[in-house]
Amino acid sequence: MDKELLMIDLLSGKKIITAVFLPIYRQRLRLSISLSLFSAGFFLGLNTLVYRYLMARVQTTSAAQKIVGLHYFALIFGGIIITLCLIQCVFVLVHLFFLKRNFQGWLTRILQKFSGFSKVVEDEEHYFVKRKQKEVRLAKKDCLVLTERINGDKLMIGVEKLDLGVTRGFIFLRTTKIDFHQLPNVQTDKHKGAGKLAIFIGLFCLLLGSFLYLFTKTETKENTSTAVAHVSEEVKITASGLLKQQGATPNKVAQKENELYVANTHELFQTTDRGQHWQFVPLKAEWLRGGSYTLTSGEIPFGYWMDYTYQVGKDFSFYLYTTGSGDYLDLYLLFSNDNGETWQKSQVGEKVRNLRYRKVQFFENGTGIAAISQTTAMSGSEQVCLFATQNHGQDWYPVGNTTINAPIQNISFIDASMGFISTREGIFYTQNGGRSYHEALVNVPEDYLLGGLDLFQSPNEVTQPNSTTLEAKFYLTKKDGHMYACLYRSYDSGQTWAFVRQLSEVTSAD
The missing domain is CATH 1.10.287 (Helix Hairpins)
Structure with a gap:
C-alpha cells in the first residue's frame, strides 16, 4: 500500500x-x-x-x-x-x-x-496478524474499523492484551479475501x-x-585474631558478675606486643608479650558491643572494636562494657593494674538508653574521661554524656551532657578540661570538662568544597605539640572530587582552626 x-x-x-x-x-x-x-x-x-x-x-x-x-x-x-x-x-x-x-x-x-501489511487470518472470535515473524492474536471485540475502502477492505485498529495487564495497539488491513483455513498455531x-x-x-x-x-x-x-564460633549457652558467671574461664588458654603467637584475642568460644584473652603468655579477660565479647555498635562510616563487624574502648598494657588494662538488655544498659569499666592477674570493675553510668558511640581516655595525673553518645528522637541528632574519674577509673561521676544536631564522629580530649566533639562537618569545643560547648570555626581554602569536610575521626586525634598550639588532621574534598588529609592548627585553644598544608590523598584504606 x-x-x-x-x-x-x-x-x-x-x-x-x-x-x-x-x-x-x-x-x-x-x-x-x-x-x-x-x-x-x-x-x-x-x-x-x-x-x-x-x-x-x-x-x-x-x-x-x-x-x-x-x-x-x-x-x-x-x-x-x-x-x-x-x-x-x-x-x-x-x-x-x-x-x-x-x-x-x-x-x-x-x-x-x-x-x-501481511495477510490477516481470522476465525469467529479472533484476527491473527503476523508481525516480525510472530503471530499476534487480537480479539474481535477489541478491534475497531478506522476506514473502509471502495473495494471493501477495512483499515482496522486492535488491542493485544499481554501479561501483567499490559496492552499494545496494532493497525492492520482486513481484506475482502478472507481465509478461514489453516489458522496459525497460536498459544x-x-x-x-x-x-x-x-x-x-x-x-x-x-x-x-x-x-x-x-x-x-x-x-x-579467618584471621586468627578475630576468629569466632558458636558460643555455649551455658556461661558461668561469678558473684561479681564477671565471666569464668571455660575454654583453653590460647597457644599462639600474636602479631603485636599488646593484643586482644577472641577465642572460638567468644572468650577474651590478652597478651603483652606477643603471645608468650595469655591472660583471661572475664568478659563476654558481646558485652563490649552493647547498644548500636556503629560509627558514622558504618557498622563494625564482630571481632573489631571501637578505638579507645579498651587498652592492653602490663601496668594498666581496661575494657568499657555494658550489662543488661532491652532499652536500658548499665555501663562499666573493667580494669587491671597487674597485667591481667586480677581484675576490678567500676560502674560508669546506669540505665543508659540508645547507646552508640563510646570512648575512654586517661591522663597522666590519674584523671580520665568516659564519653558516650545516645541517639535521640530528633532525626540525626545525638546526646553526648561525659563521665569523669580522679582515681584511674575506680570511681566515676557525670560531669555534663549536650545535644549535637548531627551524628558524633569522634570525641577527643587533651586533658580533663579541654576536649572536642566532631561531626562530619563541625567541631565543638569545651574548656570546662564538658559542662558547656561552643562551635569552632574551621577555615576552608577556596579550592576545597565547603560541604566536603570530614573532620577528625578516629584514630586521628587532637594533639598539643606545645603549650600554645593544637593540631588535628581533617579530611577535605577538593573541587575535583578527590579527598585529601590536611593539617590544621589552632592557636586559641580550639576556637578557630587554620589550614596549614595538604598532606596526602585519602584512600579507601584510610
Whole structure:
C-alpha cells in the first residue's frame, strides 16, 4: 500500500487512534514509574535496612564479606532496573507528546517502520496478524474499523492484551479475501501466564541463590585474631558478675606486643608479650558491643572494636562494657593494674538508653574521661554524656551532657578540661570538662568544597605539640572530587582552626 494514501487514511481516523493509544501509553508510563519506585524501595531501601541489620549482628569476617557483596550486587541490580524504567518513561513520554501535540509527526514515526501489511487470518472470535515473524492474536471485540475502502477492505485498529495487564495497539488491513483455513498455531489462554511464571521463577531463583550464598558454610580462612564460633549457652558467671574461664588458654603467637584475642568460644584473652603468655579477660565479647555498635562510616563487624574502648598494657588494662538488655544498659569499666592477674570493675553510668558511640581516655595525673553518645528522637541528632574519674577509673561521676544536631564522629580530649566533639562537618569545643560547648570555626581554602569536610575521626586525634598550639588532621574534598588529609592548627585553644598544608590523598584504606 502506498504510504501517502495510508497516511491520509490514518489521519481520517485520528480520533479513534488517539482514543486507543493514549490509555496504552499512560498505562506503560504508570507501570514504569511503579516498577522504578518498587525497585528503589526494595533494592535500595529494604536492602540497606537488611544490610545494616545483618552487619550489626555478623560474627565472622567471611560472612561480613558475603553480606557486603550481596548488598552492592543488589544496589547495582536495582540501579540497572531503575535506569531501564526511567529510559522507558522517557520513551513513552516522547510518544505521548507526539500523539497529543503532533499527531502527524507521530504517524510519520510509525510509518517509517512500516513495511506493508501481511495477510490477516481470522476465525469467529479472533484476527491473527503476523508481525516480525510472530503471530499476534487480537480479539474481535477489541478491534475497531478506522476506514473502509471502495473495494471493501477495512483499515482496522486492535488491542493485544499481554501479561501483567499490559496492552499494545496494532493497525492492520482486513481484506475482502478472507481465509478461514489453516489458522496459525497460536498459544491458548492457559499459556498466557507464562510471562508471569517466568518472572516469579527468576525472582525465586535470585532469592534462593542469595540465601544459599549467604548461609552456606565458607572455607575462607579467618584471621586468627578475630576468629569466632558458636558460643555455649551455658556461661558461668561469678558473684561479681564477671565471666569464668571455660575454654583453653590460647597457644599462639600474636602479631603485636599488646593484643586482644577472641577465642572460638567468644572468650577474651590478652597478651603483652606477643603471645608468650595469655591472660583471661572475664568478659563476654558481646558485652563490649552493647547498644548500636556503629560509627558514622558504618557498622563494625564482630571481632573489631571501637578505638579507645579498651587498652592492653602490663601496668594498666581496661575494657568499657555494658550489662543488661532491652532499652536500658548499665555501663562499666573493667580494669587491671597487674597485667591481667586480677581484675576490678567500676560502674560508669546506669540505665543508659540508645547507646552508640563510646570512648575512654586517661591522663597522666590519674584523671580520665568516659564519653558516650545516645541517639535521640530528633532525626540525626545525638546526646553526648561525659563521665569523669580522679582515681584511674575506680570511681566515676557525670560531669555534663549536650545535644549535637548531627551524628558524633569522634570525641577527643587533651586533658580533663579541654576536649572536642566532631561531626562530619563541625567541631565543638569545651574548656570546662564538658559542662558547656561552643562551635569552632574551621577555615576552608577556596579550592576545597565547603560541604566536603570530614573532620577528625578516629584514630586521628587532637594533639598539643606545645603549650600554645593544637593540631588535628581533617579530611577535605577538593573541587575535583578527590579527598585529601590536611593539617590544621589552632592557636586559641580550639576556637578557630587554620589550614596549614595538604598532606596526602585519602584512600579507601584510610
